[in-house]
Amino acid sequence: MKQNDKANPIAVSTNGRYGKKAASAKGGRPSRFYGVALPGVKEEELSGTLIVIEGTDGSGRSTQITLLTEWLESEGYAVQTAGLRRSSLVADDIDALLAENAVTRLTLALMYSTDFFDQLERRILPALRSGLIVLADRYIFTLIARAAVRGIGRDYLHGIYEMALRPDLTFWLNVRPEVAFDREFKKAHTISYWESGRDMSLSNDLFQSFIRYQSLIKKEFEYLSRRHGFIELDGEGAVPAVNRELRKQIGAQLGIKNTHYQPSSALATLWR
Amino acid sequence: MAENISPEQSAVAERPLEKIRVAKREYPGALVVVEGIDGSGKSTQLYLLKRWLEIGGYRIHFTEWNSSPLVRSATRRGKQRRLLTPVTFSLLHAADFADRCERQILPLLHGGYLVLADRYIYTAFARDVARGCSPHWLRNLYRFAPIPDITFYFRAPLDVAVDRIMAGRPKLKYYEAGMDLGISLDRAESFRIFQERILNYYDQMMPTDKFVLMDGTAPVNRLQKQMREIVGERINLAQFAPKKS
Numbered sequence: 256m257k258q259n260d261k262a263n264p265i266a267v268s269t270n271g272r273y274g275k276k277a278a279s280a281k282g283g284r285p286s287r288f289y290g291v292a293l294p295g296v297k298e299e300e301l302s303g304t305l306i307v308i309e310g311t312d313g314s315g316r317s318t319q320i321t322l323l324t325e326w327l328e329s330e331g332y333a334v335q336t337a338g339l340r341r342s343s344l345v346a347d348d349i350d351a352l353l354a355e356n357a358v359t360r361l362t363l364a365l366m367y368s369t370d371f372f373d374q375l376e377r378r379i380l381p382a383l384r385s386g387l388i389v390l391a392d393r394y395i396f397t398l399i400a401r402a403a404v405r406g407i408g409r410d411y412l413h414g415i416y417e418m419a420l421r422p423d424l425t426f427w428l429n430v431r432p433e434v435a436f437d438r439e440f441k442k443a444h445t446i447s448y449w450e451s452g453r454d455m456s457l458s459n460d461l462f463q464s465f466i467r468y469q470s471l472i473k474k475e476f477e478y479l480s481r482r483h484g485f486i487e488l489d490g491e492g493a494v495p496a497v498n499r500e501l502r503k504q505i506g507a508q509l510g511i512k513n514t515h516y517q518p519s520s521a522l523a524t525l526w527r
Numbered sequence: 528m529a530e531n532i533s534p535e536q537s538a539v540a541e542r543p544l545e546k547i548r549v550a551k552r553e554y555p556g557a558l559v560v561v562e563g564i565d566g567s568g569k570s571t572q573l574y575l576l577k578r579w580l581e582i583g584g585y586r587i588h589f590t591e592w593n594s595s596p597l598v599r600s601a602t603r604r605g606k607q608r609r610l611l612t613p614v615t616f617s618l619l620h621a622a623d624f625a626d627r628c629e630r631q632i633l634p635l636l637h638g639g640y641l642v643l644a645d646r647y648i649y650t651a652f653a654r655d656v657a658r659g660c661s662p663h664w665l666r667n668l669y670r671f672a673p674i675p676d677i678t679f680y681f682r683a684p685l686d687v688a689v690d691r692i693m694a695g696r697p698k699l700k701y702y703e704a705g706m707d708l709g710i711s712l713d714r715a716e717s718f719r720i721f722q723e724r725i726l727n728y729y730d731q732m733m734p735t736d737k738f739v740l741m742d743g744t745a746p747v748n749r750l751q752k753q754m755r756e757i758v759g760e761r762i763n764l765a766q767f768a769p770k771k772s
Contacts, residue, residue: 294613294659344610345619348601359629361671365622366598372614414667418614 290417293372296380303383305420306505307394309476310428311469312450313438314490315497318525319428320390322498323505326516327388332509335382338392342373353449360454364402368415371398375419383420388509395419396483400475404468405455409478424508426501427480428490432469436462495526556636557762558673560647563681563729564722566688567743568750572681573645575751576758580641584769588635590627592646598623606702613658616702620651621668628672636673641767648672649732657724658708677761679754680733683743685726689719 287298306323310316324334340346349366352358358366382389395416403409430438439446446461448454452468453461480487488500498516506514518526559576561569573589580587593602602619605611611619635642648669656662683691692699693715701707704714705721733740739757741750758764 291661291664344605344615345598345601348598359626361629362598362622362626365618365625366601369601369615369618369622372612372618373610376612376614377610411667411670414664415618418661418664 287421288417289413289419289421293376293380293418301380301383301420302386303389304424304508305379305383305389305391305422306508307391307396307422307425308428308501309393309396309425309485310490311430311432311435311472312447313435313442314428314430315494316392316428318494319498319501320392322494322516322518322522322525323390323501325519325522326498326502327390327505329516330511333385333387335378335387335389336392337374337379337389339367339397340370341378342370343377344373345370360402360405361407364398364405364407364412365415367398367401371395371416371419379420391422394422394425396425396476396479396485400472400479403475404452404471424504425483425485426504427476427485427487428497429473429476429487430490432466432473434491435469436465493527552673554633554636554673555639555766556642557767558632558636558642558644558675558677559758559762560644560649560675560678561681562646562649562678562738563683563741563743564653564685564688564726566691567681567683568747569679569681569741569743570645571747572679572741572750572754573643575747576754577643579751579755580643580767585641585764585767586639586769587641587643587767588631589643589645590631591644592650593620593623595623595626598626606700609701609707611702611707613655613660613707616658616707617651617655617660617665617668624648624651624669625671633673639766641762641764644675647675647678649678649729649736649738652732653725653728656728657705657721677757678736678738679741679757680729680738681741681743682726682729685719685723687744688726689722692718 286292287301288296292298308316308320320336324336327334340349345366349363349370352363352366379389379391399409399412399416402412436446439450446465450468451461451465452471453464455468457467458464476485479485486504488497490497499514502511502514502516506512561573563569577587577589598619602623605615605619632642632644651669652662652665655665699714699718704718706714706717708717708721710720711717729738732738741754743750745753
């Protein structure tokens with residue numbers, strides 16, 4: 256595991272500086288928002304914890320989130336999940352736009368940001384006000400990376416998302432594009448249009464297109480990881496090993512001393 | 528479209544408004560925009576300008592706010608079910624405008640058209656600031672939009688504009704009246720206060736965004752004469768004239 260604590264203008268390093276305990280601290284504490292706060296949101300009301308898991312398709316994100324949810328619930332914490340394209344406002348419209356393939360990169364980026372803020376305001380913030388743990392299956396970082404590799408300015412994108420909430424912890428499950436390809440192909444028996452960046456005309460060969468696109472995304476994530484202080488985990492590691500590392504970090508954030516966990520029989524198939 | 532900028536640059540919020548860069552003007556076309564609150568007479572005037580140019584055979588295209596089919600269903604659903612917050616309202620309209628900008632306005636400007644727009648980004652600035660969004664955030668959001676060659680700002684006193692709207696409309700819509708802001712339970716009252724906020728922000732933008740002020744209470748034909756004169760002075764119309772064979 257590697258952790259990036261490098262100072263930068265927007266991000267603050269991780270590890271509980273404004274988690275539950277820090278919520279009552281006065282003065283000098285950085286805002287929970289990157290820039291201006293969302294209209295009408297009182298930061299001191301947000302007593303929950305926001306944990307983000309980032310990583311490309313095939314990095315094991317959803318498996319880990321399923322396991323973490325069970326572990327946290329067994330520890331007595333209530334969990335809310337969030338992800339991309341799950342808003343009630345525009346999720347269906349994004350699906351339609353993706354299928355139609357007539358949309359431009361900028362419109363798509365802005366539709367995703369609408370989807371994101373709808374979930375932030377209607378799902379994530381209410382959960383945090385109620386003291387829940389929010390596990391986000393990807394966050395603004397994937398949206399920024401996807402748009403940035405398509406030539407939309409990074410500072411333009413960071414400007415749009417400056418009203419987003421800073422996560423308490425951001426994990427990046429890092430895998431090589433080749434490994435992501437193997438895992439995705441095994442799962443779906445095909446490679447999706449968007450995950451291989453075919454709109455970018457990188458290569459007529461689908462494998463090449465996938466590898467080149469995912470390499471571009473990975474490079475963008477390396478930059479984002481420095482800027483925002485991600486906790487980088489080896490997504491190629493075995494599920495139990497990655498899960499142990501996640502529990503250790505989250506346990507430290509929440510003050511859970513003993514982070515031992517054995518999945519229930521319902522989830523046993525994930526534990527390999 | 529903004530190009531990539533080094534990560535060392537500070538966040539948008541820390542920079543003064545005028546420092547937020549906008550799209551470069553590198554096209555042979557021209558863009559003429561009308562702005563102002565509802566009932567200020569701007570649409571009538573732009574229609575007459577359009578007729579004048581059409582009859583003269585000029586290469587023009589007319590476009591209006593909120594007309595892109597791609598995101599129309601989302602906007603409608605959001606409004607009907609009242610799902611929209613100030614931020615998602617703003618983003619959805621920005622997505623809609625981006626679609627029109629990238630697929631219609633910019634190609635036409637590059638193709639050498641005179642583009643006439645009924646409402647433009649200033650409508651979003653005024654309306655969304657009135658809803659509580661940050662002006663800095665909005666300026667950044669719409670940075671991809673080309674700057675108009677002329678922005679006509681039709682200004683009518685609040686009472687005149689509100690009376691014109693109320694006379695022609697039996698019932699004000701929820702978002703139109705700014706009911707989502709919880710200013711007043713009375714729609715007409717809410718509408719008036721919301722429009723007043725919008726009008727105030729238009730006035731604030733007038734010097735910085737170089738609006739050409741038009742008196743919305745002046746007679747229609749006199750205003751149109753004035754508008755045609757200004758267009759004739761500031762736009763090289765010969766460039767858009769029909770080719771003589």
